[in-house]
Each structure stands twice: as structure tokens, then as C-alpha cells.
Amino acid sequence: xxxxxSNDPTLVFLGTDGADCTPRVGCLCxxxxxxHKKAGRCARNGPSVFLTGADLLFDTPExxxxxxxxxxxxxxxxxxxxxxxxxxxxxxxxxxxxNLNLRKRTKTIADLWLPAWVRDDFRKRLGLEDHxxxxxxxxxxxxxxxxxxxPTKLGNTTVKxxxxxxxxxxxxxxxxxxxxxxxxxxxxxxxxxxxxxxEPDVLVLETxxxxxxxxxxxxxxxxxxxRESEASFExxxxxxxxxxxxxxIATHIEELNxxxxxxxxxxxxxxxxxxxxxxxxxxxxSISEEYSDVEPEPRDKNxxxxxxxxxxx
Ligand SMILES: [Zn+2]
Ligand SMILES: [Zn+2]
Numbered sequence: 001x002x003x004x005x006s007n008d009p010t011l012v013f014l015g016t017d018g019a020d021c022t023p024r025v026g027c028l029c030x031x032x033x034x035x036h037k038k039a040g041r042c043a044r045n046g047p048s049v050f051l052t053g054a055d056l057l058f059d060t061p062e063x064x065x066x067x068x069x070x071x072x073x074x075x076x077x078x079x080x081x082x083x084x085x086x087x088x089x090x091x092x093x094x095x096x097x098x099n100l101n102l103r104k105r106t107k108t109i110a111d112l113w114l115p116a117w118v119r120d121d122f123r124k125r126l127g128l129e130d131h132x133x134x135x136x137x138x139x140x141x142x143x144x145x146x147x148x149x150x151p152t153k154l155g156n157t158t159v160k161x162x163x164x165x166x167x168x169x170x171x172x173x174x175x176x177x178x179x180x181x182x183x184x185x186x187x188x189x190x191x192x193x194x195x196x197x198x199e200p201d202v203l204v205l206e207t208x209x210x211x212x213x214x215x216x217x218x219x220x221x222x223x224x225x226x227r228e229s230e231a232s233f234e235x236x237x238x239x240x241x242x243x244x245x246x247x248x249i250a251t252h253i254e255e256l257n258x259x260x261x262x263x264x265x266x267x268x269x270x271x272x273x274x275x276x277x278x279x280x281x282x283x284x285x286s287i288s289e290e291y292s293d294v295e296p297e298p299r300d301k302n303x304x305x306x307x308x309x310x311x312x313x
Contacts, residue, residue, distance in 0.1 A: 008052075008287075009179075009288055010284050010286050011181065011202065012282075012283075013280065016279040017046055018087060021044055021045050022043055023035040041261045042261050045063045045064075046088075048061055048064050049183065051174065051176075053156065055078065056174075058080055058081075060079070061091050068098075070282070077111065079112045079113070080114075082187075083166075088185070092128075092131060095141055096135075099140035100138070100140055107140060109140060112143045117148075118168060118170050119145055157175065159172060160173045164188070164191045166191070171183060171191070179288075181202045182197050184204070186206050188236065189235065191239065198242075199243070199245065201245065201246045202245060202249065208233040237271065249277050249279050264280075265278075
């Protein structure tokens with residue numbers, strides 16, 4: 001596991017919860033109580049990921065400043081967004097803390113790379129476009145608009161954004177040397193990724209909702225809109241099977257699931273053939289050329305391991 005100070009390009013999971021955080025304020029359930037007592041891998045902040053080397057931040061949930069501080073990350077040179085939803089954008093004022101230091105009389109500029117279709121929503125929702133233009137006037141952000149599949153070079157890293165099936169959503173393909181990382185951080189329902197996104201070294205995607213809690217109780221009521229518009233965990237597994245990455249990492253893990261860190265470790269065992277890991281806050285995945293902890297076994301280029309076996313379990 002790469003250390004906090006490693007210079008290797010590393011994917012750092014800043015926060016791995018979804019719309020809430022764990023512990024959730026006002027909740028005294030078993031999961032939240034454990035998170036409150038033990039913290040560490042039992043607690044989850046809002047959803048965001050950071051790539052060292054490029055110093056690229058994906059999304060700004062409300063508590064992103066705390067997550068960056070926890071992980072000893074003090075510079076964000078570039079920023080991208082998966083979509084406009086509040087759980088991914090409401091911590092955007094972190095840019096003031098990162099780029100403006102009145103006492104030292106210093107100011108830095110972060111590059112915001114906005115896919116055109118994500119920006120369309122930013123113009124309509126939550127005052128996002130207004131706020132980023134305000135940051136631009138302050139001289140702490142520069143907005144760049146991206147076309148679909150248009151490569152952006154960030155040092156040794158190349159980033160491309162792609163549309164997803166849900167409107168206003170962007171998935172990202174990151175090239176780091178010969179390594180390819182695909183990030184689909186939320187809203188993967190009905191997503192049909194193009195050929196460029198298949199068989200990456202690492203796939204990061206949302207976990208999806210669970211039908212039942214550990215006691216066998218139905219979690220989301222029959223007829224609730226979430227069932228229609230959000231991907232279930234089974235749909236996430238189907239996508240992993242289809243995309244066939246060397247390693248898959250599930251994040252955006254809702255407190256609503258009623259599952260603890262230990263429960264997700266059990267699920268990893270159960271679904272071992274998917275090479276699926278559940279992220280936790282502070283998880284670091286090295287993606288350097290020389291060393292990788294994401295290649296548990298070499299892949300036969302001509303075979304999809306699921307097709308070989310015929311069926312899913
Ligand atoms: Zn979300
Ligand atoms: Zn709870």
C-alpha cells in the first residue's frame with residue numbers, strides 16, 4: 001500500500017460515502033454508532049477522489065476540505081466534476097482555502113476542466129456557473145470547457161471526459177503512462193460505455209443500492225423512485241462483468257445500505273471473481289508503471305474471465 005508521502009501516481013479515495021456521510025447526523029443505527037466509536041475505515045465522508053502526480057481532484061462534496069486535510073493533500077492543480085448534484089459540488093468553496101492565503105499574500109489558480117454537457121447543468125443548477133465565474137474574477141480558478149473525448153494533458157497524465165446515459169453525467173478516462181483508469185463516480189444506471197473505456201487497469205464506479213439489509217429487511221420501499229432511476233448493486237456487478245477491468249473499486253457507498261466495513265470485506269470474498277474491492281476513506285491505489293497493487297493476476301488478452309465461466313454467480 002503506497003504511503004501518504006509516496007511520489008508514485010496514486011488514486012486516493014478522499015470520501016467514499018454517497019449522498020450522506022457515515023456517521024450520519026441524527027442517526028444512531030448500528031453502522032453510524034460503530035463509525036462514531038471507531039472512525040477509521042468505518043467512517044465515510046462525501047464522495048471524491050484525488051489523483052496524485054496530476055494533483056487532480058474529482059468532485060467537491062461538503063466535507064472535501066476535511067478529507068484533503070486528513071490525507072495530507074495541500075495542493076489541487078486541476079479539478080473535474082462528474083455532475084452537478086449537491087453531494088458532488090457543495091464543497092466548492094474549498095478552492096478559496098486552497099488558493100487564497102491573505103496572510104502570506106499568495107494566490108494560486110486551479111484549472112477547472114468542465115465537460116460542455118456538465119457545464120450546461122452548471123448554468124442552470126445551484127448557482128454553480130455563477131460561483132465559478134466569481135472564483136475566476138477572484139483569480140483563483142480558470143474555467144476550461146471540454147468536448148467529449150477531447151484529451152487534456154496534465155503533466156504526464158491525460159484525461160478525457162465521456163457522456164454517460166444519464167443526462168449531465170461525465171465518466172473519465174485517465175491515461176497514466178500505459179495504465180488506464182476509468183471513473184464513473186455516480187449515476188451508472190443504463191450506462192453503456194464505449195470501446196475506449198473497456199478493459200481498463202482500474203475501474204472506479206458507484207456501488208449501487210442493495211435490496212435487503214443484513215437482517216433481510218427490504219431497504220428501499222416498493223415503488224420508490226430510486227428503484228427506477230439508480231443502479232442496484234447487481235447492475236454494478238453486471239457493468240464490472242461487461243467492462244472487464246483488471247481491478248474494480250466500488251465507491252459512493254451509502255450509509256442507507258446498513259452495512260459496515262466488515263460486511264463489505266465479506267462481500268469482496270463472495271464476489272472474488274469480479275476482482276471487486278469496496279473503497280474506504282484513505283484507500284490508496286498505486287498506478288505507477290513499476291509497481292501496482294491492482295494486478296492480482298495477469299489477464300489473458302483474448303479472454304473475458306466471465307465469458308470463460310459462462311455464468312455469473
Ligand atoms: Zn452522488
Ligand atoms: Zn445510520
